[in-house]
Amino acid sequence: MRLHRFTLFQRLFHLLLMVSFLVQATTGVGRMYAETNFGKVLLTPFGGFYNALVWHKLVGIFMLVLFGVHLIYIMIVALRLRERSIMGPDSIIPNRMDMRMMVNHLGWMVGRNKIPPFERWGYWEKFDYWAVFWGMVIIGGTGLFLYDPLISSAIMPGWTINVAFWIHRIEAILAMAHVFLIHFAIAHLRRHNFPMDRAMFAGGADLESAKEERAAWISRLEQEGRLNNLTSRDTSLPGLVVSYLIGFSAILLGLYVIIGGIVNFRYVTW
């Protein structure tokens, strides 16, 4: 049996964010490594060094619009939940319990206690969610500033372009390394989810795994009598194939970008 952890709207947000992030990573890293074969390979599908910048700017604007739509979405969700607390167990907002869960989880990792019963969102998932917010503000803000340096320099002194460029670059490296190494490892590599956590794709999450990992959430759903409404049989074969195709393509691209980036690091013109 499968458990539907995310709504269709949330999965659509994730898919659009994933695709646009991969385009930004490919075009951005490609331009950063433009002198190397690795960079040229990344830039080729986007029409080379100059055209890749056009893609990078347009997709960057798309991401900011997507971020704006998401802000409207969470405002609507918050208004709907006004009867219940926005700090309730279904909330993505971090609370003190997350800190306790993290400490207990670390204790379990070193064999000191039992695995903690997680609620709907684990502390690592909350971090991933809010990291996108902070990344979007920093990368999006500096990206917008770099969009047209002539206009930007009319507002701020020209040397702020140097500063914005470095902030944009370091934050982008941080975001890519976090997604391609940490997020992918948690969602795909650990035995609990191997070869891929399909919670965000067709079919939803595995119910048995969820019972083990999110015991607190499952028991709450059982108490509220909502568990049956959220479970269903697995998706059909085409849905499964498409899910794995999207997931593994993202992993392959991410690994290529990370490994190529590390190998060619010394050839970057900073």
Added chain:
Amino acid sequence: MRKKTLCLLVIAAVILLPDPSIGQEEVASRYYHYRSTEMSTGIYEEYEVRPRGIHALFDGDKERQRDAGISRSDESESRAWNRLFLNDSHRGIAFYEYRRCVDCHPGNAQNRHTVRYGITCRQCHGGEPIASINHYFSRLNPIRQHTHVCSKCHSGAKASFALYAVHEPNPARASTIDSIPFLFYAFWIMVAIAVLTFALFIPHTFMWIVREIFHREKKQREE
């Protein structure tokens, strides 16, 4: 008859003679033309900013200070385009003609303008004699760098745009505090955020993956 002839002469004069001097703004109001065309539309190389020691005369009058020293630049009048007026910064260097710029300035070619866009040193610094960028008539003097150099590629560049550091200092080095302090602090703050994030999550993820392997094995044994 005389009146009629006089009227016709006046009409002919209005049509045929050039505009009165008030309409010839290029002559009458050069700095106004500079500000209304070059600075706003990106039409360059007709006017230049010329350093003159008259700023002290307008002490306190910022508007007049800003407009002072702007005059028409053409082939006969331009000092910034005429290299006769430049000092030679490289005078006295042995075998100068046989050296390349990077022989003595090795790091200065490692910037995106040179590496990515193939811009050569002389496209910005000009031909011989090459003066200091602070020389009065250097094209790279901050008073005219935006109009004489930056705008070749970045049409519409203004003085603020020219403050972008083409030869960017290494942001990690302490010496950058002297040139662009914000760059130094922003760089290290961002690096600190990245290092803290990875210092927490890389060991966390690794330990988690390893622990789950044993967790499952233990569970299977129990089964």
